[in-house]
Amino acid sequence: MEADITLIVNGQSQTVRVDPATPLLYVLRDQLQLNGPKFGCGLMQCGACMVILDDVAWPSCQLPVHDVTGGIRITTLEGLAKPDGTLHPVQQAFVDEQAAQCGFCLNGMVMSTVATLQQYPHADEETIRNGMMRVLCRCCVQHRAIRAAQKVVAANKKS
Amino acid sequence: MPTSRRHFLQTAGCLTIGFSLLGSTWAMAAEAADELPGSLGDYPRIDSWLEVLADGRVRVLTGKIELGQGIRIAVAQMAAEELNLPLSRVEVVLAETDRTPNEGYTAGSGSIENSATAVRYAAAAARQKLLALAATQLQARAFQLKTQNGVVTAPNGQTRTFAQLLNGQKLTDEVRLPIALKPKADYQYVGKAVPRPEMERMVRAQEYYVQDLRFPDMLHARVLRPLNYDSKLVQFDEKELKRAVPGLAKVVVNGSFVGLLAEREYDAKLAQDWGKLNVRWTEGKALPAGQPLKDYLRTLPNTPKRVQDKGTPTNAPTLRASYYKPYLMHGSIGPSCAVARFDDAQRRLEVWTHSQGVYPLREALADLLKIPVDSIHVKGVPGSGCYGHNGADDVAADAALLAVATPGRHVRVQWAREDEHCWEPYGSAMVLDLAARLDPTTGRLTHWHQQVWTDTHSNRPGGNADKLLPAQYLAHPRRPANDGTTDPSAGGYRNADPLYAIPNLRVDAYFFRGPLRVSALRALGAYGNVFAIESFMDELAEKAGLDAWDFRLRNLQDKRAIAVVERARAIARQQQTGENEGLGFAFAQYKNKAAYVAVVAKVSIHEEGTPYRPQLWAVIDAGEVINLDGLKNQTEGGMIQSASWTLMEEVKFDQHQVRSRHWEAYPIFHFDEIPYVDVTVINRPTEPPLGAGEAAQGPTAAALANAVYRATGKRVRELPLRPEKLTREV
Numbered sequence: 001m002e003a004d005i006t007l008i009v010n011g012q013s014q015t016v017r018v019d020p021a022t023p024l025l026y027v028l029r030d031q032l033q034l035n036g037p038k039f040g041c042g043l044m045q046c047g048a049c050m051v052i053l054d055d056v057a058w059p060s061c062q063l064p065v066h067d068v069t070g071g072i073r074i075t076t077l078e079g080l081a082k083p084d085g086t087l088h089p090v091q092q093a094f095v096d097e098q099a100a101q102c103g104f105c106l107n108g109m110v111m112s113t114v115a116t117l118q119q120y121p122h123a124d125e126e127t128i129r130n131g132m133m134r135v136l137c138r139c140c141v142q143h144r145a146i147r148a149a150q151k152v153v154a155a156n157k158k159s
Numbered sequence: 160m161p162t163s164r165r166h167f168l169q170t171a172g173c174l175t176i177g178f179s180l181l182g183s184t185w186a187m188a189a190e191a192a193d194e195l196p197g198s199l200g201d202y203p204r205i206d207s208w209l210e211v212l213a214d215g216r217v218r219v220l221t222g223k224i225e226l227g228q229g230i231r232i233a234v235a236q237m238a239a240e241e242l243n244l245p246l247s248r249v250e251v252v253l254a255e256t257d258r259t260p261n262e263g264y265t266a267g268s269g270s271i272e273n274s275a276t277a278v279r280y281a282a283a284a285a286r287q288k289l290l291a292l293a294a295t296q297l298q299a300r301a302f303q304l305k306t307q308n309g310v311v312t313a314p315n316g317q318t319r320t321f322a323q324l325l326n327g328q329k330l331t332d333e334v335r336l337p338i339a340l341k342p343k344a345d346y347q348y349v350g351k352a353v354p355r356p357e358m359e360r361m362v363r364a365q366e367y368y369v370q371d372l373r374f375p376d377m378l379h380a381r382v383l384r385p386l387n388y389d390s391k392l393v394q395f396d397e398k399e400l401k402r403a404v405p406g407l408a409k410v411v412v413n414g415s416f417v418g419l420l421a422e423r424e425y426d427a428k429l430a431q432d433w434g435k436l437n438v439r440w441t442e443g444k445a446l447p448a449g450q451p452l453k454d455y456l457r458t459l460p461n462t463p464k465r466v467q468d469k470g471t472p473t474n475a476p477t478l479r480a481s482y483y484k485p486y487l488m489h490g491s492i493g494p495s496c497a498v499a500r501f502d503d504a505q506r507r508l509e510v511w512t513h514s515q516g517v518y519p520l521r522e523a524l525a526d527l528l529k530i531p532v533d534s535i536h537v538k539g540v541p542g543s544g545c546y547g548h549n550g551a552d553d554v555a556a557d558a559a560l561l562a563v564a565t566p567g568r569h570v571r572v573q574w575a576r577e578d579e580h581c582w583e584p585y586g587s588a589m590v591l592d593l594a595a596r597l598d599p600t601t602g603r604l605t606h607w608h609q610q611v612w613t614d615t616h617s618n619r620p621g622g623n624a625d626k627l628l629p630a631q632y633l634a635h636p637r638r639p640a641n642d643g644t645t646d647p648s649a650g651g652y653r654n655a656d657p658l659y660a661i662p663n664l665r666v667d668a669y670f671f672r673g674p675l676r677v678s679a680l681r682a683l684g685a686y687g688n689v690f691a692i693e694s695f696m697d698e699l700a701e702k703a704g705l706d707a708w709d710f711r712l713r714n715l716q717d718k719r720a721i722a723v724v725e726r727a728r729a730i731a732r733q734q735q736t737g738e739n740e741g742l743g744f745a746f747a748q749y750k751n752k753a754a755y756v757a758v759v760a761k762v763s764i765h766e767e768g769t770p771y772r773p774q775l776w777a778v779i780d781a782g783e784v785i786n787l788d789g790l791k792n793q794t795e796g797g798m799i800q801s802a803s804w805t806l807m808e809e810v811k812f813d814q815h816q817v818r819s820r821h822w823e824a825y826p827i828f829h830f831d832e833i834p835y836v837d838v839t840v841i842n843r844p845t846e847p848p849l850g851a852g853e854a855a856q857g858p859t860a861a862a863l864a865n866a867v868y869r870a871t872g873k874r875v876r877e878l879p880l881r882p883e884k885l886t887r888e889v
Contacts, residue, residue: 045823046492
């Protein structure tokens with residue numbers, strides 16, 4: 001049943017030996033020891049496990065790992081910062097706005113926003129909210145997340 | 160521990176002493192100081208709270224756990240402030256047995272009042288001690304010395320670092336009052352919006368949560384649970400399961416407790432999925448579905464308690480009304496998780512947990528496993544936000560049982576989403592009957608009678624295994640019903656006595672044992688009680704033809720309460736409302752002794768009846784502000800969470816099982832629904848800091864209900880405020 005599966009994760013090619021039906025989330029967390037994507041529901045309902053596939057934010061908890069081979073670029077929260085450690089502008093904005101309490105859903109909010117703003121650098125509030133629609137946050141810092149995204153948009157408009 | 164009385168005394172003592180100490184006069188402090196503030200009473204030694212490390216950094220030890228409420232930064236600010244240290248030179252150790260003080264549970268908005276206050280005094284005492292050492296070593300007078308960045312400088316320019324001064328010694332002295340605290344005018348950190356350093360760690364996806372712990376030999380486990388609380392295991396074909404999931408490493412069956420262990424997490428999940436379809440259980444006990452829960456709960460046998468009885472009964476009331484609050488879920492985004500390892504040779508158990516109380520959990524585990532308390536080490540590690548007593552303790556017990564059955568290996572138990580939704584202890588449903596009389600000439604309340612029907616709002620394990628979920632399913636089950644340690648009255652009448660000045664006040668509580676598992680959910684009974692009281696206040700005002708703001712102000716005597724309400728009124732007066740829009744407000748002081756909060760809500764009701772994306776303003780007085788942004792974050796989050804509870808949430812069940820098994824069956828706010836929120840803080844630096852994390856829950860609910868009434872003419876007394884209840888009457 002198991003097979004060697006080659007994935008491109010955060011720009012690096014990684015080969016893991018797993019059942020190809022294993023959801024990507026388990027491979028990222030258990031085989032590749034990444035902390036960014038979180039287990040929240042396993043039902044694609046909460047967004048805690050969000051990753052970016054090429055340019056699309058997508059929950060990883062039900063996605064069979066064999067569906068993301070063949071050169072698809074998988075980005076996790078770990079892959080956003082520059083090699084020198086500089087945070088991605090969206091990460092930085094979330095820190096600046098202190099847009100977290102427990103932080104468990106932060107991954108979903110940041111990954112979704114990165115994908116949204118890549119597509120719509122000048123996104124308005126509704127677009128920002130829509131971009132995070134798949135993400136649930138129970139501490140309820142959503143308004144701070146929206147503010148963080150708006151801050152990035154404001155910077156995008158200037159540059 | 161003989162906790163409750165002792166704790167009560169401490170809390171009470173803390174408030175009085177704190178008041179005088181942080182007030183204006185030092186002499187009073189010395190007189191009143193027969194008890195140390197906060198948790199210092201139990202742990203008076205400086206080094207219980209604070210250590211100077213060899214590199215000069217300071218380590219703060221708190222018995223509280225970080226739940227996202229920001230206690231880590233708050234205690235760091237306290238220490239950095241009193242010791243004149245940069246924040247980056249302060250590290251914080253969270254709750255861990257045998258290492259940090261035993262501060263019971265991280266609950267009841269008490270972390271600032273108890274832990275941070277203790278750290279403040281311990282740091283001040285440390286500073287005093289370090290200056291005394293420096294005075295001797297540098298041959299100077301203490302008052303001539305300057306302390307900056309962990310270095311003490313004498314007038315002649317000679318310096319010593321904290322570490323040099325101590326030269327390996329520990330700060331073993333006891334804190335003694337009075338202690339000179341740093342003058343508030345010189346504060347660098349306290350009262351400011353200091354960012355939480357762990358934010359960067361979270362956003363970089365560094366290891367942070369208990370879910371992130373990975374040990375080389377770790378097994379992954381899930382636990383099989385039936386559909387009904389009272390089901391028992393009938394049939395389980397282990398061989399068939401092993402055929403279906405070859406990666407399964409081990410199965411532990413003890414009565415109706417079934418643990419499934421695998422080298423890989425996915426295999427444990429597959430085994431659990433298989434179990435859901437193929438394992439047979441008895442049907443269990445029927446749940447009271449198909450009838451209005453509000454009526455049903457009144458019919459349950461109950462234990463009555465007269466909580467307040469002042470003056471004469473409320474005869475011929477001006478108004479009566481009845482309110483209802485359903486069962487609500489904590490709904491942590493990350494299902495509960497724990498890791499445990501049992502060393503067979505040494506008979507020693509280690510547990511990593513996001514429980515709110517590592518020490519009480521340790522005692523409960525000792526009771527469960529029949530091993531000495533001293534042989535168990537419990538380390539608190541942050542998890543997903545819990546908002547009260549969720550599955551954290553239960554999953555730690557799952558992990559402990561499976562670790563003991565698998566000595567020498569780390570066992571990580573991860574609850575599935577359905578486990579958390581179905582098995583967490585909910586916040587109890589409540590029925591509230593209110594009656595009041597007012598004097599129409601003065602607009603003053605003369606009589607008030609509040610009756611509360613509720614289950615307990617605290618079923619924490621304390622030191623008892625009975626309340627740990629898996630203990631109830633073992634071959635020799637432990638049953639909380641029989642242990643006599645449940646306090647049925649816990650939290651149910653929290654905030655049931657209005658803060659308004661009412662000469663004749665009666666509060667009766669009736670404690671039932673309801674159909675669903677329950678325990679502490681953020682604000683406990685205060686959410687239901689304040690919703691009822693503040694809805695009723697609006698109803699009373701209308702009946703008497705009084706302005707809702709004036710009516711409250713006329714009946715309040717507490718100056719700080721009045722200030723909060725007046726500030727909220729000023730905010731409300733700036734708002735315009737159009738057609739189908741309504742403005743409502745509500746006020747409460749949490750527990751009648753913690754933070755004061757007034758909430759203004761503006762709703763707009765569209766055709767389909769949804770108060771979509773309301774606007775919410777809070778005015779909060781939490782005494783002395785420790786971290787301005789932390790206080791705002793808690794209050795903003797509290798309002799949004801409460802709005803989600805109030806507008807859409809309700810745990811549902813049928814005759815056999817809980818139906819709210821996942822997020823689609825228990826909807827909470829999504830991003831498109833998130834209200835606009837704004838928080839105004841009244842800082843009172845000379846007052847003691849007050850617990851604030853739960854203070855917005857009740858006022859938000861009533862403010863929304865009152866706003867909906869203004870917009871639609873429809874008074875909704877039964878939560879949630881679902882659209883079908885809001886469509887306009889013709």
